[in-house]
Amino acid sequence: MLEAAATAAWHRRLMLGLLLAPALLWLFALIILPHLDLALLSFRERTGTREFVASLAQYRTFFTEPLYWHVFARTAIMSAIATALTLLIAFPVAWTIAKLAPGRSGAMLFVVCLIPFWISETVRTLGWMILLRESGVLPAMLVHLGITAAPVELLYHDATIMVGLVYTSLLFMVVPLVGSLESLDNSLIEAAYDLGSSGFSVLRKIVIPHAAPGITAGCIVVFMLALGNYLTPTLLGGKNSLWFTEQIYSQFITRFNWEQGAAFGFLLLALSTAMVWLGLKLSGQRFADVMRRT
């Protein structure tokens, strides 16, 4: 009897192992191995042709060269602002989908949010360029309406990057928000209203505390997407975009300085980890609860 039970338990474990194998293999081969290699790269310095010594020089360069850490801080701040803007725009959208639009029309709204993602990100971003460049649609319209005398260049501003980042991230905020708002019982809102709440205090005391895991989940995803975005800042911000991913790209590809690029990559990883941790601390959420919402 006991033996049979033990065999069954072993079978179950084997089954679980087999089911997890592809994911674990993927994780190991494509995430852990390259990162280990990059970690080793980042902690060495080239002293001559094919001669390397272990050193912290790559990290030291980051702190001594103002351009690098300026871009780093700028990327972090811009990403945080993009996250906040995305939340502000996505919240009413999610509220409409989850609470106001009944049944089918809610699903339709959701599809409308999804449709832009059927097109490749490059094409979407090029679409923005067609709209915003000096000879583009929007500047021409401004001239036509008499708002500006001559066409203005709307590309290559920080605001343009922000528009692109928010646009790219919107869906990733809307999805967790809709999930957490849908699970909010309408009678809680009515009860709060019945007990004398204003619309604002219903939002502050009932809706936001209930949706907090969804809000945190959306913010984490959007922040990481913005921080790691390469295409949008490069295309919409041009040479002045000063995004940290571009620094990494140029170290690896243009300068062929893999050691420096690896160090930058790890700094970016440290930054996003720190921001996620800070976000969880500030909102008082637990990582596991939040991840279930994404």
Add this chain to the structure above:
Amino acid sequence: MNAPAAVATATPDLEARRVVKRFAGHVAVDALSFSVQRGSFFSILGPSGCGKTTLLRMIAGFIAPDEGDIAIGGRSMAEVPPNRRPVNMVFQQLALFPMMSVGENVAFGLARRGVARAERNRKADAMLERVGLGGAGHKRVDELSGGQRQRVAIARSLVLEPTLLLLDEPLGALDLKLREHMKIELKQLQSAFGTTFVYITHDQSEALVLSDHVGVMNRGRFEQLGTPQELYYSPATPFVAAFVGANNRIAGKALAVEGDLVELQSSAGWTIKARRSGTIARGDAVEAFIRPEVAIIGRQVAELAAAPQQAVHEGEVESLLFDGANSAVLLQEAKTRFEFRIALPQTGRYADLKVGERVVFTFDPMRAVCFAADGPHA
């Protein structure tokens, strides 16, 4: 119907004047007028879909009536949003805030009114004490039992000292035993606080046990408004007779009308007599209702001790429905096989009846009621 709920000595706490609400062409509440006296327990009893929830939500202010007016404490509530009405509601699923402690739930309304923290904590604790939950303020809502949550939901509303407390079938989610217990507790709470309660339910026993006055609602209108005793002993319409309490319903045709008594014959040919309610002429389609406890059962005619002019009917035991003090027997009338329910005496006499046994039964025609038939209904 439409008699005032009671002789109003002061301004009624709630007054509805010809309130109408339509949804997509369907009339949910149909020109309803009634008033509820201060400090009373008023129930709205009706089957699901009768419009009672719509009515309650109009009183709370979540939906606006299409026509008519609702006044609370003598003040018209038109254009007054729910958060400014002197009314609080206990929701069907209670709607306690899971993100807050029990104490914070109770203090929630006070905080919205700008009461200082120390003061509202004191009031919340005092209110929890009054509902028998002293010291539970720090607990989380999901640590409480169903009955305790019920009391928190009531405390959360009563701490605001509303003119009117609305209760939307708050016992529906509880199991039977707890429901019986909470019925008594609700009644005690209401008399202790003296707040006017407006209670909606589809459970006639809840309405009868709890209320001072009950409005029986059907298809957006009140069929009858009166005390539980009036509803039970003198139902005004066939709907009320069928909906409130158990009843034997016999449909047929009026053979003769003599003063207050109607002689009616069922379609199968069984003839009985019952008290007339409303105008009935010979040959009209009628329906009579006889409560199970009005009929008396016996093995011999002599046991019945019936008045000489009272008809004695014969029957055969079809099944015994044992339920302690509420035990009953289901008979088939001897000639027409009409199914008839009779409550067994609580002394336990006749508890030994056997299925198939021949019995006799009788009832006082003045305690049975006969209406002109008003078509099919629940």
